[in-house]
Amino acid sequence: MPKSKYLLIYKDLKQKIEEDDFQYQELLPSENSLIQTYNCSRNTVRRAISQLVEDGYVQTMQGKGVRNIYQPVEQTSYTIGGIESFKESSLRNHKKGRTEVLFFIEITADEKISRRTGFSVGSELYYLQRLHFLDEKPLIINHNYFLKEAVPGLTPEIAQGSIYDYLENELHMTIVNSKRVITVEKITQIDEKYLHLDVNAYNCMAVISSQTYNSDGVMFEFTQSRHRPDYFRFQDNAVRRRLA
Amino acid sequence: MPKSKYLLIYKDLKQKIEEDDFQYQELLPSENSLIQTYNCSRNTVRRAISQLVEDGYVQTMQGKGVRNIYQPVEQTSYTIGGIESFKESSLRNHKKGRTEVLFFIEITADEKISRRTGFSVGSELYYLQRLHFLDEKPLIINHNYFLKEAVPGLTPEIAQGSIYDYLENELHMTIVNSKRVITVEKITQIDEKYLHLDVNAYNCMAVISSQTYNSDGVMFEFTQSRHRPDYFRFQDNAVRRRLA
């Protein structure tokens, strides 16, 4: 439940848009009238609207108004975007998720791991391999590296559930920021084995490599997420920045 | 040249970060001191900083300060992200770009095209196929659909250069918003032919499908951009939103 005012307005407008209260291409009420509706200042409605712009829900036009450009996506495949745990994505996509821990060890970052992950040499890490099922179909293999000092007490049992749950609710850590790179890579034997892939059909995978920071500004996670190509779908909304 | 104040501050700070004026993990000057430096209001510096947050350059921490988390990326491959034309990306990546127009016709959207692109049935469109070279290596095949009424006078000659240049500088259109979906798809015969791909090495491509809106809120472009998997690299920075 949001407690800040701009988030309440944001969520309310977002819901209205999703529920078709505004037609595609229709203008939303003007800022002034929203000020009346929500009994708040202009800055506050503008902040809510700017979030909707980031989401690709609306578009502002100086002198004209704010246009609804939301179009629902067909939910045939598993859609990702934003920072979400596998569990959260599963729920949003209305699928049943399950996670299997394939591998769990504690390691110290050497030169090679450091280059790959961005952790400094000598860092104490947990290294996990996890297999994610959606509706009992294996779709994703994750290679996770967690900084031990930031994620103390991680166990295979916890990793089988949601690690983000553990971080946020047990350790009260706040996940803030995630730098991601998407590439396409050749299938490895591990991929082939656990995802039951036929190399003749697809011989590569969608790979998301991400570095995640907590609210202390510490990078505490590096993850390489390898997705079955036929179920991979990454969604994004880009806003062209003004330069002048 | 930016003329708004917050963009000037944003660009200045961004440059300082890129030039290593602040060390990784170091705190930037506080908002109050930035107010002194730039002789502006608090909102203005905050706005500049929030842009840097979106870029993944810094991270704000309530009660503590603003931490520099910028790490330069190795520019070995062609990196995309944000809304950019092929020409802009080429320049940013310090490569020489060239574009070849394979196909150029005018069509009317039927049911099938409408479903695929999001244009309504009956829309008059330009349909192009273009091949993009980087340092004389064919890397990307684009299938572009442009709304004729929004992009009048498009010719193969223009398409061989930068269409975005034409749109922004000749037609004075402003590109605003782009909804993108990244998937992985099987290689087609067209891909194989023009990109000189060996199916035994890679049998799929990275595909970016995007719908782009102009400042009138009109979707004027649908593009499917098919990338050689071994040169594909999509970069992104996600900020976890507060919920409460």
Added chain:
DNA sequence: GCCGATTTGTCCGTATGTATC
């Protein structure tokens, strides 16, 4: 553990500029 100083987060009100109609 408390208190005060510092720093970022939220919110308000107002003024002015710019684009559209």
Added chain:
DNA sequence: CGATACATACGGACAAATCGG
């Protein structure tokens, strides 16, 4: 031209988190 709409900028107030004494 005036009215309306969003964009930029300023200044002030209070809240929440952090840190040092």
